[in-house]
Amino acid sequence: NLILAFESSCDETSVAVIENGDKILSNIVATQIKSHQRFGGVVPEVASRHHIEQITDCIDLAMSQALVTYEDLAAVAVTYGPGLVGALLIGVTAAKTVAYAHNLPLIPVNHMAGHIYAARYVKPIEFPALAILVSGGHTELVYLAGPGKFEIIGETRDDAAGEAYDKIGRVLGINYPAGPEVDRLAHLGKDTFNFPRAMDDSESFDFSFSGLKSAFINTVHHADQIGETLNREDLAASFQQAVVDVLADKTVRALDAYPVKQLILAGGVAANKGLRERLDLELKAFENVDFVKAPLKLCGDNAAMIGAAGYVGYQLKQFGDMSLNADPSLEFDWIAS
């Protein structure tokens, strides 16, 4: 079974060829980061234009690197939401075109399910599982009852963790996306600022990061005004410690409430070293829970993860047709199987 997978929900144009849902034959990722950096974030119109320019080259490269022809393919999988509508439409249109031209089934994939399925490249998902999904637009605890059966048990009420990283990074003069550099600085500093850990004591599994972001920005601006220079490494360490504390505490409490076989860490922020180390430590107390981290290279947006999720959609016969449209605010829902 070979699936040609497409991802274009944000600022990465990606096409992959995946064998049996767990083997990457090719995974082409054309990033647009450079074009967005001078704006400090992703500009939707710029993103759409880049996707149009890149998509056919990505398809050609993915096919040639995988050494396959269209006759070898079993299906086409594509991210149809959530994400930027104009960006999503490029991938959806390209996938529909290939499916139509080569008479292949079309599998619509939820981008966030894709992030979770990046873990499939480490080992098979064992149900029930819990996913801590942290990315640029989402921060969620997701309960996975079975293949394709997702339930959000907690989510951010305001900013996503990745978004907070990018916004506080901007104040430190770090280019978008700031996550990796803040992570690096954090390991050189100490938590001296003791920023707020919002909702850490609450029973709810929801998150909130906008207060932390504001506290950080106010601290830096106040120091600027009185002509004081703060230690960047300590600022980064203090911010990261606050984020990691809340993410880890909520995950541990969710594991107490929902007995599962696996904990999956996924999404762009799952690449964070501090978070990976902390969860490694916390999971020692859960002997029966297997901790599966999405591979570092597959934490950010890519089509390989969409192909892995698409393979599950293929097995569940969740096919789309030529009426498939982009859904920018697509949510997880329970799918009977």
Ligand code: ATP
């Ligand atoms: P979503 O998946 O919610 O639609 P997205 O696709 O834009 O959003 P991802 O590509 O999954 O987000 O992740 C990108 C985010 O991950 C950015 O905010 C980036 O700063 C953050 N990030 C990447 N590496 C790290 C890191 N090492 N530490 C913290 N954050 C990181």
Ligand code: MG
């Ligand atoms: Mg991106």
Ligand code: FE
């Ligand atoms: Fe993403």
